Amino acid sequence: MAEVILRQLTKQFGEITAVDKVSLKVADGEFLVLLGPSGCGKSTILRLISGLEDATSGEIVIGGELVNFTDPTERNVAMVFQNYALYPHMTVFKNVAFPLETAKLNRSAVKDAVERTAAILEISELLDRHPEQLSGGQRQRVALARAIVREPLVFLMDEPLSNLDAQLRLQTRLELMALHQRLGITTIYVTHDQVEAMTMGRRIAVMQSGRLQQVGAPVDVYQTPATTFVATFMGAPPMNLVAGDVQVENGGWQFATAGYTLEIDPSVMGIEASTLQESAGPATLGVRPEHFSLAPPAADGLPGVVQFLEPVGSDLFVAVGVADHLIQVRMPPDAAVSEGDNVRLTFDPAKSHIFGKNDRNLRAVFD
Amino acid sequence: MTAGHAEVDAIDSEFEFELDHIAVEQAARRRRITAGVRRFGAYATLTLFVAIAVGPAIYLISPAFRDSVSLFAYPPEWVPSDPTLENYRFLFRNTEYVRWGINTLIYASGVTVVSLVTNTLAAYAFDRLRFPGRRVLFFVILATLMIPVAAVLAPTYLTVRTIGGWPLIGNYVDLDTFGGLILPAAVSPLGVFMMRQFIETLPDGLYEAAKLDGASDWRIFRKIVLPLLKPALVVLGIFVFMITWSSYLWPLVVATGDDHRVLTVGIQSLNGQFVTNWGVIGAASLLTIVPVTIVFLFFQRWFVQASMAGALKQ
Numbered sequence: 001m002a003e004v005i006l007r008q009l010t011k012q013f014g015e016i017t018a019v020d021k022v023s024l025k026v027a028d029g030e031f032l033v034l035l036g037p038s039g040c041g042k043s044t045i046l047r048l049i050s051g052l053e054d055a056t057s058g059e060i061v062i063g064g065e066l067v068n069f070t071d072p073t074e075r076n077v078a079m080v081f082q083n084y085a086l087y088p089h090m091t092v093f094k095n096v097a098f099p100l101e102t103a104k105l106n107r108s109a110v111k112d113a114v115e116r117t118a119a120i121l122e123i124s125e126l127l128d129r130h131p132e133q134l135s136g137g138q139r140q141r142v143a144l145a146r147a148i149v150r151e152p153l154v155f156l157m158d159e160p161l162s163n164l165d166a167q168l169r170l171q172t173r174l175e176l177m178a179l180h181q182r183l184g185i186t187t188i189y190v191t192h193d194q195v196e197a198m199t200m201g202r203r204i205a206v207m208q209s210g211r212l213q214q215v216g217a218p219v220d221v222y223q224t225p226a227t228t229f230v231a232t233f234m235g236a237p238p239m240n241l242v243a244g245d246v247q248v249e250n251g252g253w254q255f256a257t258a259g260y261t262l263e264i265d266p267s268v269m270g271i272e273a274s275t276l277q278e279s280a281g282p283a284t285l286g287v288r289p290e291h292f293s294l295a296p297p298a299a300d301g302l303p304g305v306v307q308f309l310e311p312v313g314s315d316l317f318v319a320v321g322v323a324d325h326l327i328q329v330r331m332p333p334d335a336a337v338s339e340g341d342n343v344r345l346t347f348d349p350a351k352s353h354i355f356g357k358n359d360r361n362l363r364a365v366f367d
Numbered sequence: 368m369t370a371g372h373a374e375v376d377a378i379d380s381e382f383e384f385e386l387d388h389i390a391v392e393q394a395a396r397r398r399r400i401t402a403g404v405r406r407f408g409a410y411a412t413l414t415l416f417v418a419i420a421v422g423p424a425i426y427l428i429s430p431a432f433r434d435s436v437s438l439f440a441y442p443p444e445w446v447p448s449d450p451t452l453e454n455y456r457f458l459f460r461n462t463e464y465v466r467w468g469i470n471t472l473i474y475a476s477g478v479t480v481v482s483l484v485t486n487t488l489a490a491y492a493f494d495r496l497r498f499p500g501r502r503v504l505f506f507v508i509l510a511t512l513m514i515p516v517a518a519v520l521a522p523t524y525l526t527v528r529t530i531g532g533w534p535l536i537g538n539y540v541d542l543d544t545f546g547g548l549i550l551p552a553a554v555s556p557l558g559v560f561m562m563r564q565f566i567e568t569l570p571d572g573l574y575e576a577a578k579l580d581g582a583s584d585w586r587i588f589r590k591i592v593l594p595l596l597k598p599a600l601v602v603l604g605i606f607v608f609m610i611t612w613s614s615y616l617w618p619l620v621v622a623t624g625d626d627h628r629v630l631t632v633g634i635q636s637l638n639g640q641f642v643t644n645w646g647v648i649g650a651a652s653l654l655t656i657v658p659v660t661i662v663f664l665f666f667q668r669w670f671v672q673a674s675m676a677g678a679l680k681q
Contacts, residue, residue, distance in 0.1 A: 052575050073581045085572030089594045098590070099580035146580070 002063030002153040002186055003028045004049060009058035011044050018044040020210035021058070029184045031177075033201030035191060037233070041210040042190045046156045049188065051075050063153055078147035079156040083163065084139045086131040092118075092142050093127040099150045117149040120179070137168045144176075148183060155187040161196065173200060194234050198222065206230050223351075226366050228359040231286050237317065237328040239286045239353075242302070246276060246283040246354065255285055255354055258323040260302045268350050270363045279356035286353040286361075289330040294318065294343045301344035302327070308339055320345060424656070431649035438645055454650035463625050464651060467633035472658075474548050474618065474629055475611040481553040482607050483600055489554070490562035491588050495574065505563075508556045516616060523551045524620055543624050551621075552611060558603055565599035566592060601669040605662060612659050630655045 004026040011019040019041040026032045034042040047053040049060055051072030060067050067075050078099075086095050093114055100110045118124040121141045131139055140160060147155060160176075161169045177200055180187055191197055197204045198218045205215040206229075214226035225231035231239035244257030246264070253264040253276045262285065266273050295301055304322035311317075311333060318329040318337055327345060331337065354362045430438055432450040458464045492498075493505050524542075527550070531541030540546035569592065577587045593600075615631040622628055628636070634651045637644070 050575075050579055052578065072578050073583065077579065079576070079579050081572050081576060083570070083572055085570070085576035087573065087577075087591055098577070098582075102581040102586060146576075150581075 003030075004154055004186060004188065005059070005061040006045070006049075007059040007061070009045070009048060009060065010056045011041070011048055011053060012056045017210050019048065022207075022210075022212050024205060024212065024215065026186060026188060029186055031180050031187045031189065031200065031202050033189045033191060033197040033204040034207060035194060035197040035201075035204050035233075036207035037192055040207045042192075042207050043158055044210075045207075046079065046158050046188060046190055049075075049154070050077050050079050050156055076150075076152050077154040077156055078150065078152035079158065080140075080143050080147050080160045082159045084131075084143040086139060086142055086146070088131050090130070091127065092123060092129055092131070092134070092145075095131070095142055096127075096145045096149050099146065103150065113149055114145075117145045120148075120182075121145045136164050137172065140164065140172060144179070148179075148185070152185065155185045157187065157189045159191055160189075161191070162193075169196075176200065194236070198234075206233065208233075224361065224363060224365065225286070225353070226361050228284055228286065228355045231353065231355070231361075235288060237289055237330075239288050240292070240325070240327045241355075242285045242287075242322065242325055242327070244283060244285055246280050246356065248280070255283060257285065257302070262349065262352075264354070265349065269352070269354065270350075270365065271354065272364050275356075275362050275364070279354075279362055281357075283362075284355040284359070286355060287347045288351070289317070289328045291347050291351045292327065292329040292345050293347065294320075294329060294331065294335070294337055294341075295346045297342045297344055299344040299346055301346035303342075303344055306337055306339050306341040306343060309337070427649050427653050427656075429649075430646050431653045433646055435644050435646045454644075454646040455654075457644070457647050458650055458654070462637065462647075462651075463628070463633065464630075464654075466625065467628055467630045468654075470545075470622075470627055471612060471629040471631075471655075473545055475608050477545060477549040478552045478611040479604050479608045481549060482555060482558055483604055485554045486558035486603065487562050487593070487596065487600070488588075489559045490566050491592060493559070494563050494566045495587075496584065508559055512556045512560075520616065520620060523617070527551060527621060543622055543627050545627060547621050548618060548627060548629075552614070552617060555607070558607065561603055562596070562599060565596055569595055598669060601666055605666050608662060609659050612655075 004024075006022055006024045009019055009022045009024075010017065022041075022045060024032075034045060036042045044053065048055050049062070051067070051070065055068055062075060062077065087098065090098070096114045096117060097110050100113055105113070114127070115124065118127055121144055123138065123141050123145060126134060126138060126142070131142065134142065140163075143160070157176075161172055164172060173196060189200060191200075201218055203215060204218050204221055206213045206221060208227075208229045214221055214230050221230060222234050225234060225239065228241060232241065242257050244255050247254055247256055249256075249261075253266065253273075255262040255264055264271065264276065266276065297303070302322045304320040304327065307319045307321045307326065309316060309318055314333065316331045316333050316335050316337075318331055318335070320327045320329055320343060322345065329345065337343075356362050360366060429445055429447060431454060432452070433444070433447040434449075434451055434453055437444060437447070437449070489508075493501060527540060527547045528542055531537045531544075531547065540550055573591055573595075574587060577591050582590065613631060615635075618627075618629045619632045619635075622632065630651070634648060634655065637648050637651065
């Protein structure tokens with residue numbers, strides 16, 4: 001076990017910067033999820049940590065040791081690949097034993113270790129089979145077994161659940177978390193699935209275009225996104241964004257958009273007055289679907305017309321047209337609302353966000 | 368018109384058109400005839416090609432079982448009326464055929480084994496290892512494919528003769544030695560290219576997984592790549608064996624004595640200056656084809672499988 005530190009890590013492929021000055025510290029025994037859309041550089045970070053790619057600049061430290069120039073075979077990290085990468089010509093036993101045999105362990109030690117690991121992952125009865133005779137879930141377990149059998153310092157997982165069907169994914173997710181609790185190995189887990197990230201990570205690191213956007217506990221990242229990208233990437237449906245302007249009116253700060261003005265109380269919204277001063281001009285208001293309420297047309301809120309309803313059983317999603325935006329509102333399934341209703345959307349300013357220049361959240365926590 | 372027809376017609380007229388049964392039948396007949404003619408054409412063409420391809424080999428069978436007098440009988444006799452094994456007796460008693468056979472087996476097996484090792488290693492290096500000049504070197508190797516064998520015959524001969532003058536290695540690689548026969552034939556650009564194509568189809572994930580499992584390049588080659596290349600090795604092995612078995616030019620030049628003479632050169636030496644016993648040559652040629660045919664038939668299933676596997680992957 002070991003902590004992993006990335007300092008200003010950068011990777012360029014020709015003209016393209018896949019990873020752009022990423023600094024991140026993963027504590028010993030932590031389960032960190034790297035989350036982002038495809039092509040955002042998260043898998044490249046795993047490959048850099050494992051040594052399969054060389055960093056263009058920056059440092060990678062594993063267990064207090066700079067490993068930039070250490071061969072992947074000597075970094076003692078294990079990786080579970082998206083397609084498992086099992087050796088097709090070897091039995092499950094041979095697959096799991098491969099890293100140990102490579103390390104020249106004696107035969108009885110190899111046998112003991114493989115059997116012990118197989119028992120943990122419940123694949124003892126599959127040891128004589130070949131990978132082609134296994135189901136997706138079983139292959140996944142074998143890949144995990146091969147990774148943990150040599151007790152690596154760091155465990156890297158590259159979308160390990162993406163090839164499983166929905167139900168199996170749910171089950172394996174729970175099993176992976178149980179496994180991590182049991183072994184306590186530092187784990188960096190890459191996914192593009194925000195539900196997976198929210199449920200599995202103690203901390204999640206959200207990436208976009210090679211840059212780290214935000215690192216934090218899942219709830220914090222969800223409730224207080226650092227950028228509009230994080231706001232819309234996390235959550236389904238995503239946070240609603242309304243374009244407008246931050247301006248001064250009668251000595252007080254306002255966010256103004258078509259047909260509606262929000263008085264900004266800096267203490268309620270957690271924004272420094274100086275930040276508002278710097279951010280005067282075009283801005284974006286962000287409110288999560290569950291923080292909106294529908295009010296009669298006379299109330300004070302964003303004016304809109306109900307466009308359509310999406311009942312999903314546990315909730316009722318109401319799409320409201322506000323100027324040229326379509327706002328998603330989450331309501332209880334039995335809410336009395338119908339298409340064509342004129343409504344006002346009200347919300348608690350303390351739970352709303354204003355994103356200023358560079359799409360960054362104006363809240364003081366991000367200063 | 369039967370009741371059934373009347374019913375159909377009634378339905379047809381309901382949709383306001385009438386089926387012209389005669390026209391339909393005529394069209395069907397025309398189609399049958401066209402298809403028949405086409406099929407006949409196709410079979411005739413294929414038969415012609417098969418005749419051209421295997422005709423000479425079949426023609427070999429007849430003289431191999433006839434005495435030299437009846438060979439020139441007129442009108443020519445395709446099936447021998449009085450088959451004899453005299454040609455074979457002559458071959459085994461009066462010529463060095465068995466010796467040539469053993470030499471050819473050593474030569475062909477030697478080239479096959481050595482070339483499988485060298486071609487696979489070279490292909491692995493070109494596909495997986497990163498070293499300066501990799502692309503240029505691979506291109507140069509491929510470019511040698513375009514040089515005719517006859518053009519490099521003299522330089523190769525001189526090289527082998529020079530090596531023959533060196534201490535130690537000269538005892539094994541020289542003119543008129545198996546080393547001299549085998550070594551120049553042991554690396555083929557085509558083999559390197561073919562194995563590289565196969566190695567390329569193996570997913571990158573396997574190398575990466577093995578690398579993270581702590582395996583060196585050599586161990587990855589031995590434990591992961593080589594076992595997965597088995598079908599490709601069989602294909603290349605058969606190719607090389609068959610080509611070497613029937614090769615003529617290089618053995619003719621380098622192995623001049625009877626000790627290392629191979630079958631192709633040996634059979635050619637049966638041609639007399641004034642008289643040629645075609646029956647004996649036929650028998651010798653027929654016997655020479657047998658081992659390669661057996662090798663091919665034995666591995667045929669693998670052969671087809673492997674070529675398919677290579678073709679279907681990605």
